[in-house]
Each structure stands twice: as structure tokens, then as C-alpha cells.
Amino acid sequence: MKILIRQVYRRILITLTSVLFLFPSYSQTFTSDKLSGQQTNCLRSQSINTDLPTGYNILFAGSGECLLCHNSMTDAGGKPIGILNDWRSTMMANSAKDPFWRAKVSHETLVNPAHKEALEDVCIRCHAPLGYFDAHHLGQEYYSIDEMVSDSLALDGISCTTCHQITYETLGSYSGNLLIGISKQIWGPYTEPFAPPMINQTGYTPAYGEHIRNAGLCGSCHTLITNSVDENGEPTGTVFVEQAIYHEWLNSVYPDMGITCQACHVPEIPDTVKISLMPPWLDGRSPFGKHHFAGANVFMQKIFSSNIEELGITAESIHFDSTLSRINSLLTEASIDLALTEMGRTDDTLSFQLSIQNLAGHKLPAGFPSRRVFLELLLKNEENDTIFHSGKLDGNFNLIAEDEDFEPHHEVINSEAQVQIYEMVMGDIEGNVTTVLERAYQHLKDNRIPPEGFAMTHSSYDTAEIAGLALEDPNFNIEGETEGTGSDILFVHAPISDEPGSIEVIVRVFYQTVSPRWLNDMFEYNSDEIDLWEALYNEAEKLPLLLKEETFISLPTETLENTGEPLKIYPNPTLGKIRVDNAGSQMKEIVIYGINGEKIKNIVTDKEHKTIDLTGYKGLYFVKVVFADDRILTKRVIVL
Ligand code: HEC
Ligand code: HEC
Ligand code: HEC
Ligand code: HEC
Ligand code: HEC
Structure with missing residues (x-):
């Protein structure tokens, strides 16, 4: 009616x-x-x-x-x-x-x-x-x-x-x-x-x-679950999650915030x-x-x-x-935050940590499996010569250091042969890397940075799983006991082979829609559509898009020691208490890091010496001292 x-x-x-x-x-x-x-x-x-x-x-x-x-x-x-x-x-x-x-x-x-x-x-x-x-x-x-x-x-x-x-x-x-x-x-x-x-x-x-x-x-x-087939085109009987932006979003802080x-x-x-x-x-x-x-x-x-x-x-x-x-x-204003912290410098190594916070409502990158975000880590000396370079592209815009099959997730980078790539890598039923969507059977790697609030116990997790070494990284989407940071912390120990002067550290985060390598298999076939795409691709501007860049200058350790301002930390090894003594230089901050770069203590001070209690800790720690004039000096200390 x-x-x-x-x-x-x-x-x-x-x-x-x-x-x-x-x-x-x-x-x-x-x-x-x-x-x-x-x-x-x-x-x-x-x-x-x-x-x-x-x-x-x-x-x-x-x-x-x-x-x-x-x-x-x-x-x-x-x-x-x-x-x-x-x-x-x-x-x-x-x-x-x-x-x-x-x-x-x-x-x-x-x-x-x-x-x-x-x-x-x-x-x-x-x-x-x-x-x-x-x-x-x-x-x-x-x-x-x-x-x-x-x-x-x-x-x-x-x-x-x-x-x-x-x-x-x-x-x-x-x-x-x-x-x-x-x-x-x-x-x-x-x-x-x-x-x-x-x-x-x-x-x-x-x-x-x-x-x-x-x-x-x-x-x-924006959720795509496919039926996978083997190399003979026979159904494997299982499904593969190709895209799960919606489930990634469900497993984040945003639904509750009405975003x-x-x-x-x-x-x-x-x-x-x-x-x-x-x-x-x-x-x-x-x-x-x-x-x-x-x-994107x-x-x-x-x-x-x-x-x-x-x-x-x-x-x-x-x-x-x-x-x-x-x-x-x-992409440049609302997708990530990037922060760098120098952890210390010895004659042969400059250590720093970088933290990438995903600001999107889903993984970063997300969507189609060819998407990737990678890091370029560049160290330059006073003469502007490059002394360390991870994440370098070749003339075809492929990453030089990328492994033959695929680059694993890194918790620590200490060589130019390693590059951090946030991506999903599809594997076929045999465990080989594939870019054929229908053959995709398993996620060999998925270290795309989860959104804030993402938890492995969430009911949508099985549609948006983390895969590969990122699962073992104690700083991937976790800080201490708290899961769901939506960030990854990477430690870089860059070899600097006795570089005497100050070093400029540059970190760039890039977004790449599809790498040439990802298209290799497709370009082995010919059809009007593939040929047209290959021609358009070849003439396209392929430089990946810069999401963020941060830099800092690392001052040489020698500066301090040469000017007669030695940093003394004693006793070392210690049973608990240590005294940090700078013989006349005013300090601003003392930060103590664990071996994996986790922050143990953060002490703000305006003194020239300070006693710190490390009772209860065991092993190797880094004591980073920031002086009133912004110089930084780091020493190791062993707690027994
Ligand atoms: C991908 C999905 C999508 C497509 C395609 C789309 N819309 Fe919309 N449209 C929306 C959503 C979502 C809203 C509600 C926006 C809000 O208020 O949050 C909306 C809102 C509107 C409104 C109300 C005014 C406003 O913008 O809030 C009009 C009118 C409208 N759409 C017309 C169109 C027309 C005409 C087209 C084709 C050019 C179109 N839409 C294409 C999703 C879509
Ligand atoms: C002749 C004019 C005209 C054309 C053509 C037209 N619309 Fe509309 N549309 C309107 C008017 C009038 C309203 C109501 C506006 C209001 O009440 O504020 C409206 C409202 C809408 C709304 C909002 C409805 C709501 O309740 O929020 C959407 C969505 C929309 N139109 C989509 C379309 C789409 C899609 C097409 C094309 C297929 C289309 N319109 C063609 C005149 C038109
Ligand atoms: C009918 C299916 C469909 C619906 C519904 C749909 N999308 Fe899409 N969306 C697509 C497809 C397919 C593409 C990719 C097109 C391409 O790359 O050729 C896309 C692309 C996009 C992109 C661009 C991605 C990039 O890399 O730049 C955004 C953003 C997006 N969609 C947001 C939305 C939002 C928000 C809604 C809901 C309001 C929505 N879509 C609803 C199918 C859909
Ligand atoms: C808090 C804001 C926010 C929310 C909520 C959000 N997005 Fe996004 N989205 C972004 C930002 C920022 C980017 C660009 C960075 C990136 O690629 O992740 C993006 C990128 C995308 C892309 C391109 C992905 C890529 O990496 O190529 C698609 C598609 C998309 N969003 C769809 C969606 C859909 C569908 C939803 C809801 C289920 C959604 N977004 C919810 C902020 C958001
Ligand atoms: C469930 C909906 C859906 C189906 C079915 C689907 N797609 Fe898509 N496709 C999308 C969405 C959504 C995007 C955009 C995601 C993004 O931008 O990251 C996309 C993006 C793509 C892109 C990237 C385009 C670009 O410009 O970067 C390719 C290539 C693609 N799809 C191929 C396919 C092929 C081949 C099939 C069939 C086997 C297929 N899609 C079926 C939803 C779908």
C-alpha cells in the first residue's frame, strides 16, 4: 500500500x-x-x-x-x-x-x-x-x-x-x-x-x-580475496588476501574515533x-x-x-x-612522521635510530601488491663525499641492494647491502616469489607499517597479517609491552671507517607505485595491452615520490676529547650505579639505551656530573650525553 x-x-x-x-x-x-x-x-x-x-x-x-x-x-x-x-x-x-x-x-x-x-x-x-x-x-x-x-x-x-x-x-x-x-x-x-x-x-x-x-x-x-591456482592453473583450494585496506582500517584506532x-x-x-x-x-x-x-x-x-x-x-x-x-x-603531509635520534658514534660506527609513524587509516603502503615504501640512508662527510648509502637506485629505478628473490625486513641495518623496503611480497604454492595475481598463494613478506591501534589479537587480523621477519622485530608496531604503535623503529649502525669530521645523516622515505622489477614477468609476454603499457612505462617519469626527508649532523667524538673535556663514566663495568662526569661541561640530557636501541632512562639535567642507578639491568648499554651546546657523546657501559 x-x-x-x-x-x-x-x-x-x-x-x-x-x-x-x-x-x-x-x-x-x-x-x-x-x-x-x-x-x-x-x-x-x-x-x-x-x-x-x-x-x-x-x-x-x-x-x-x-x-x-x-x-x-x-x-x-x-x-x-x-x-x-x-x-x-x-x-x-x-x-x-x-x-x-x-x-x-x-x-x-x-x-x-x-x-x-x-x-x-x-x-x-x-x-x-x-x-x-x-x-x-x-x-x-x-x-x-x-x-x-x-x-x-x-x-x-x-x-x-x-x-x-x-x-x-x-x-x-x-x-x-x-x-x-x-x-x-x-x-x-x-x-x-x-x-x-x-x-x-x-x-x-x-x-x-x-x-x-x-x-x-x-x-x-577495497578488500580483494582471490582463489589461488598452482603453476598448472589448478585450484589450490585456498584463498589469498590480495588487498585488505578495509580490514586494516577495522583493526586500527580509527573506527572508534568515527574516522x-x-x-x-x-x-x-x-x-x-x-x-x-x-x-x-x-x-x-x-x-x-x-x-x-x-x-597515492x-x-x-x-x-x-x-x-x-x-x-x-x-x-x-x-x-x-x-x-x-x-x-x-x-602523501607528503598526512602519510607519515619521521624522527631520527643519534645513538652514538665510535671511530668506526655511527649509530642512530629512525622511527616511522604511519598516519594513514590502514597499512602503509596499502592496496595493490606492487606498492612499496623504501628508505634511503645517506651519510656524507664534511667534503660532501658519500660515506654510506643504503637504498640506492640504479639507472632503471630498481633498488641496487635488493636481494635476488626479495629483501627481508630489517630490524637493524649495518651495511649498504641492506635496504629497508615496506611491502607485501606474494609467493606461489611452491614458495617462489610471484607477481601473477592468480598464482598468489601466501604472503612471503608483509612488513607494510600497520595503522595505529593494529593488534594481532583483533578479529580482523587474519585478513591483514604481518608476514616474515617483521613478526620477530620487537620494535615493529610494538613499544615495550604496548602493541599498536603504528610505527617501526629501525636501528642503523653505519660503518664510517675513521671519518674524522662531522657527518651529515640524511634519511629519505620514498613511495614507489610499481618497480621495474615487479613488471619483469609481465614484459616477457606480448599483447596489444602489454606492449602499450610497456611503451608508456618506458617513457614515464619513474623517480619514486619523496614522502619525507630528515637530517642531522653528527659531531665527531674527538672534538670533545681534543678540547680536554673527556666524558668519564665509572665504574665500568658496574654493579649498578654509574657516575657520568664531564669535567666542566654543562649537560642537558642523558639518555641510556639498551643493545637494541630501546630507551631505558631519560634524565634531564643542568649539572656537570650525575649519578645514575642501573641496578636491576644486565648487559651492554649506551649512555648518550647531550651537552648544553648540543654536542652529543655516547659511551658504552657494562652492567654486571
Ligand atoms: C567512490 C564512491 C563515490 C563516487 C564514485 C561518487 N560519489 Fe558522490 N558521494 C560519495 C560519498 C561517500 C558521499 C558522502 C560524502 C560525505 O558527506 O561524507 C557522496 C556525496 C555526494 C553528494 C552529496 C554532496 C556531497 O558531496 O557531500 C552528491 C550530490 C554526490 N555525491 C554526487 C555524485 C556524483 C554526481 C558523482 C559522479 C561524478 C559521484 N557522486 C560519485 C561517494 C561517491
Ligand atoms: C536536473 C538536475 C539533477 C540532475 C541531472 C541530477 N541530480 Fe542529483 N540532485 C538534484 C537535486 C535537486 C537534488 C536534491 C538537492 C537537495 O535536496 O538539497 C539532488 C540530490 C542528489 C544526491 C543527494 C541525495 C541525498 O539525499 O543526499 C545525490 C547523491 C545525487 N543527487 C546524485 C546524482 C547523480 C548520480 C546524478 C546522475 C545520474 C544526478 N544526481 C543527476 C538534481 C539533479
Ligand atoms: C566499485 C568498486 C569500488 C568502490 C565501491 C570504491 N572503490 Fe576506490 N578504487 C576502486 C578501484 C578499482 C581503484 C583503482 C583504480 C586504478 O588504479 O585503476 C580504486 C582507487 C581508489 C583510490 C586511489 C588509490 C591510489 O592509489 O591513488 C582511492 C583513494 C579510493 N579508491 C578510495 C575509495 C573510497 C574512499 C571509497 C568509498 C567511498 C571507494 N574507494 C569505493 C574500486 C572501488
Ligand atoms: C586517517 C586517514 C585515512 C583513513 C581513515 C583512510 N585512509 Fe586511505 N590513505 C590515507 C593516506 C594518508 C594515504 C596515502 C599514504 C598511503 O598510501 O598509505 C592513503 C592511501 C590510500 C590508498 C592508496 C594506497 C596505496 O598505498 O597505494 C587507497 C586505495 C586508500 N587509501 C583507500 C582507503 C580506504 C578504502 C579506506 C577505508 C577502509 C581508507 N583509505 C581509510 C589516509 C586514510
Ligand atoms: C575487489 C575489487 C577488485 C577486483 C575484483 C580487481 N581489482 Fe584491481 N584494484 C582494485 C583496487 C581497489 C585497486 C587500487 C588499489 C591501490 O591503488 O593500491 C586496484 C588496482 C589495480 C592495479 C594497479 C593499477 C595502477 O594504476 O597502479 C592493477 C594492475 C590491477 N588492479 C589489476 C587487476 C586485475 C588483473 C584484476 C583481475 C585479476 C583485478 N585488478 C581485479 C580492486 C579490484
Whole structure:
């Protein structure tokens, strides 16, 4: 009964609005009026907006159908925040045109030709949902790449009518198993939307759906669990977790704080925004979520932006510039904190610790298995000559020190032959490294830095496990007894072979979307898609993106001893108490470290000598003294 009334009501409204608004002539006049008052870059983009696909299939509409009303909004300061212009240059808007994705689909099908239909179908599910779900809704068993490339709606990527038609019932589903509504409802964040113009123009009804702000909406695609096969293409009978951003997020401090995927990737502004160009008297809504979807893929954004025609992209380079700068600021300002502490220096070794704190709502890096974050550790002497260099790239942007199979996680780095790489490494059923997604059977390594609050006892842990040597590292996501720091502490003992002067220590943290090595296996195959991707890859700017850089200067030990200010620590070895005596130099701080760099004591003082009680400790410790004039000196002490 209720439904019937609603339908009748809706029909009346539709008729009413057709008369009231006199589409389309009304809307055209209104659009051009509005445009004349806007900024030029907005005008320019509006003038090519026809590129966005229009038209409908059974379930979906091309994003071009939403353009008329949802692209002209401005924030309180008058800055354009058009939803279409923000979205069109994102990774999700271009997911079906992504040349890396297309090449990878081709690679997978060349490795296992018998699975071609099923593979293409599953890859398209998340990357071109408008094609996949419509075809399946019509009873088609497999939807293919051939069909997709001539289907303008499928090429629209993860577009407006995907997210806004995902049903509440989808929440909790993974691997792109979306339940797309069939009632032509477009769910949004506001209650009681004024529906007639949209119904009239598009046939879709805007409606309030709380779940649009639920992280599970994103989790439905950002969790990918695959069925693995062996080298003969036979099912191994087990599943493999390829991506688990949602479970990583569940296992963090963020759900309890109400910080969802949307909070960081669809940033809300409190401004009151008129969300549709028409009707003219529409009230503003607040808060408004900006469709930024900035992630980490600067690399592919640049490829899109410089190959717009070749890849058939509907966004212009000005749009990519905006998305790129958003990704850049997310990566450089909101992804990590980096801190360095000098632990001590002897004639042959400079020791320091570095701590990387993950600030993202999931692992860092996260998502697709080719992503990695690595560290460059550089020591330079007074002449600016490099005396230690870990994390060096060769001319092809591969890491020189990376082991043949894969580089293990490091707790300590004491040689240039070691490099710290935070990554997930896939292994096949034989235990060999593989980049074939379908063969992925086990995680040989996963030391991607967990988000704050991540715990091995959490119910989502088995979907987002740590793997490899990071499990044995007492400073990986743990400090003392506390699990869930969301950070990794690395100790570096860099050989400095009697370097007499001061040494500059530079630590850089880089993000690499996909290393050349990761693509080796794919480039052994040939197809149009792989060849195109190889050509684009070869000409692309491959320098990894710098997330953070920190430096400090280590002063030589000799400075102190030569100026007659010896640091005395006695008795050494000791049974407990030690006296730190600097014969005339005022101290600022004394820090005692254990052998693994863990901080035992931290004493702030303004004296020239100090007695410290180490009763209860046993073994080798480092006593670091920071002087009032910022010089640092470290000595070893043995507690019996
Ligand atoms: C459950 C949804 C889902 C399915 C199914 C899926 N993907 Fe993806 N894919 C994603 C998401 C989400 C990302 C982005 C993650 C990120 O940026 O780190 C992605 C990213 C990628 C990328 C990286 C693109 C780039 O520009 O860096 C490639 C390559 C890729 N997928 C290949 C495939 C292939 C091949 C298949 C089929 C075997 C497939 N995907 C199936 C969700 C999916
Ligand atoms: C990846 C999923 C996704 C896609 C794609 C998407 N949206 Fe949204 N949209 C959201 C989410 C999430 C919100 C709620 C934002 C909030 O308030 O936190 C939203 C909110 C909105 C709103 C309310 C105003 C606002 O921005 O808060 C409108 C209107 C809207 N979307 C239209 C569109 C149109 C038009 C497109 C196509 C260009 C689109 N959306 C594409 C997820 C999506
Ligand atoms: C003719 C103008 C028009 C077109 C075209 C149009 N809409 Fe709307 N849309 C509106 C109006 C009006 C509202 C309600 C605004 C309000 O009440 O503040 C709305 C509201 C929305 C909302 C918010 C719903 C809520 O309750 O939070 C979403 C999401 C949305 N539209 C998505 C779309 C999508 C996707 C398309 C393209 C398929 C589209 N719209 C096409 C006029 C339009
Ligand atoms: C606290 C803020 C925050 C939350 C919450 C958050 N993210 Fe992120 N996300 C980031 C930051 C910062 C980056 C860039 C650094 C990185 O790659 O991890 C990022 C990167 C990404 C990437 C690219 C990953 C890569 O490394 O290539 C994807 C995809 C993504 N987020 C999706 C999600 C999804 C889905 C959720 C919800 C389940 C989510 N994010 C929750 C902050 C957040
Ligand atoms: C229909 C499946 C689907 C849904 C739903 C979805 N995503 Fe995505 N998302 C993808 C795919 C596929 C990609 C990768 C496209 C590519 O790289 O070619 C992606 C990419 C991204 C990226 C860019 C990652 C990078 O490396 O730059 C971000 C950020 C992101 N999604 C956030 C979200 C958020 C937030 C939501 C929920 C509001 C969401 N996604 C919902 C499938 C989806």
C-alpha cells in the first residue's frame, strides 16, 4: 500500500516538475547564465564536458547525466567544488582505462589462457562496474574486455551511479560483490532531498542512505580475496588476501574515533553548499564531502595526464593537476612522521635510530601488491663525499641492494647491502616469489607499517597479517609491552671507517607505485595491452615520490676529547650505579639505551656530573650525553 502511494505521488511530482521546469530549455538557459559568472578554468572544463559519457543501461547512467546539476557548486569562499570536475581525474574515474590494469588483465590471461573468460570478468567487476553489473543483471555469465572497450558506460569507471546505488545490504561483502539497487534510488548523505528535478531529468530518485558514509561501502571493493591456482592453473583450494585496506582500517584506532575512509578521502567541509544547480531556490546543505579520492598513485596520474588522447580520457590536464596536488599533499603531509635520534658514534660506527609513524587509516603502503615504501640512508662527510648509502637506485629505478628473490625486513641495518623496503611480497604454492595475481598463494613478506591501534589479537587480523621477519622485530608496531604503535623503529649502525669530521645523516622515505622489477614477468609476454603499457612505462617519469626527508649532523667524538673535556663514566663495568662526569661541561640530557636501541632512562639535567642507578639491568648499554651546546657523546657501559 505504502509503495503504491509513493509511486502515485512520484508520478504526480514528475508531471508537475516537467511543467514547472520546462526541461530542457530552462536548464540550458540557467547553465549558461551561471557559467558566465565562473572562473575561466571552470569554463574551459565545462566546455569539454560533453566528453563524459551520457546515456543509460538498465542499471546505470553515464556520469555525463549528472553534469547538468552537480558540477557548479562553490564553497563558502566561492571556490569551485564541482563534483564532476573533482571526480573525473581520480583513479576511480579512470579505472577502466588504466593501462597498467589492462596490461595486467592481459598478463593474467596469457599465463592461464583457460581462465580468460573468468579472469576478465572478475577483473572488470571492480574496475568497470557499469559494464559488469549490467551484463550480469541481464543474465550474462561473463563480461569481457572486448565488450568493455566499446561500452562507453563501462569505460566510465567507478562512476556516480556505482557508489550511489550500492545498497545497505552490500556492507560486509568483499571482492566487489556489490548488490546494486534496482529501484533507481540514488542514496546520498542528506535527509529529505528535493527529488523532482532529478527524477524528471534522469529517472533516478535521490534518497537518504546513511550507509553512503559507511566505510564498508568502500570496503566492498577495497578488500580483494582471490582463489589461488598452482603453476598448472589448478585450484589450490585456498584463498589469498590480495588487498585488505578495509580490514586494516577495522583493526586500527580509527573506527572508534568515527574516522572512516570517507573522512580522509572524501574530505568534508562545514560550508553550506547548494548541491544542485536547480531549482534556483534550493537551500544549501552541510556538511559537503569533496569527491577528491586522493590516494597515492602520482605515477599513474602523470601517465594519464600526458596521454589523454591515447588513453581516451575525459578529464583534462587541469583536472589532473588538481588531483595530483591533492595526492601530493596527502602523501607528503598526512602519510607519515619521521624522527631520527643519534645513538652514538665510535671511530668506526655511527649509530642512530629512525622511527616511522604511519598516519594513514590502514597499512602503509596499502592496496595493490606492487606498492612499496623504501628508505634511503645517506651519510656524507664534511667534503660532501658519500660515506654510506643504503637504498640506492640504479639507472632503471630498481633498488641496487635488493636481494635476488626479495629483501627481508630489517630490524637493524649495518651495511649498504641492506635496504629497508615496506611491502607485501606474494609467493606461489611452491614458495617462489610471484607477481601473477592468480598464482598468489601466501604472503612471503608483509612488513607494510600497520595503522595505529593494529593488534594481532583483533578479529580482523587474519585478513591483514604481518608476514616474515617483521613478526620477530620487537620494535615493529610494538613499544615495550604496548602493541599498536603504528610505527617501526629501525636501528642503523653505519660503518664510517675513521671519518674524522662531522657527518651529515640524511634519511629519505620514498613511495614507489610499481618497480621495474615487479613488471619483469609481465614484459616477457606480448599483447596489444602489454606492449602499450610497456611503451608508456618506458617513457614515464619513474623517480619514486619523496614522502619525507630528515637530517642531522653528527659531531665527531674527538672534538670533545681534543678540547680536554673527556666524558668519564665509572665504574665500568658496574654493579649498578654509574657516575657520568664531564669535567666542566654543562649537560642537558642523558639518555641510556639498551643493545637494541630501546630507551631505558631519560634524565634531564643542568649539572656537570650525575649519578645514575642501573641496578636491576644486565648487559651492554649506551649512555648518550647531550651537552648544553648540543654536542652529543655516547659511551658504552657494562652492567654486571
Ligand atoms: C575487489 C575489487 C577488485 C577486483 C575484483 C580487481 N581489482 Fe584491481 N584494484 C582494485 C583496487 C581497489 C585497486 C587500487 C588499489 C591501490 O591503488 O593500491 C586496484 C588496482 C589495480 C592495479 C594497479 C593499477 C595502477 O594504476 O597502479 C592493477 C594492475 C590491477 N588492479 C589489476 C587487476 C586485475 C588483473 C584484476 C583481475 C585479476 C583485478 N585488478 C581485479 C580492486 C579490484
Ligand atoms: C567512490 C564512491 C563515490 C563516487 C564514485 C561518487 N560519489 Fe558522490 N558521494 C560519495 C560519498 C561517500 C558521499 C558522502 C560524502 C560525505 O558527506 O561524507 C557522496 C556525496 C555526494 C553528494 C552529496 C554532496 C556531497 O558531496 O557531500 C552528491 C550530490 C554526490 N555525491 C554526487 C555524485 C556524483 C554526481 C558523482 C559522479 C561524478 C559521484 N557522486 C560519485 C561517494 C561517491
Ligand atoms: C536536473 C538536475 C539533477 C540532475 C541531472 C541530477 N541530480 Fe542529483 N540532485 C538534484 C537535486 C535537486 C537534488 C536534491 C538537492 C537537495 O535536496 O538539497 C539532488 C540530490 C542528489 C544526491 C543527494 C541525495 C541525498 O539525499 O543526499 C545525490 C547523491 C545525487 N543527487 C546524485 C546524482 C547523480 C548520480 C546524478 C546522475 C545520474 C544526478 N544526481 C543527476 C538534481 C539533479
Ligand atoms: C586517517 C586517514 C585515512 C583513513 C581513515 C583512510 N585512509 Fe586511505 N590513505 C590515507 C593516506 C594518508 C594515504 C596515502 C599514504 C598511503 O598510501 O598509505 C592513503 C592511501 C590510500 C590508498 C592508496 C594506497 C596505496 O598505498 O597505494 C587507497 C586505495 C586508500 N587509501 C583507500 C582507503 C580506504 C578504502 C579506506 C577505508 C577502509 C581508507 N583509505 C581509510 C589516509 C586514510
Ligand atoms: C566499485 C568498486 C569500488 C568502490 C565501491 C570504491 N572503490 Fe576506490 N578504487 C576502486 C578501484 C578499482 C581503484 C583503482 C583504480 C586504478 O588504479 O585503476 C580504486 C582507487 C581508489 C583510490 C586511489 C588509490 C591510489 O592509489 O591513488 C582511492 C583513494 C579510493 N579508491 C578510495 C575509495 C573510497 C574512499 C571509497 C568509498 C567511498 C571507494 N574507494 C569505493 C574500486 C572501488
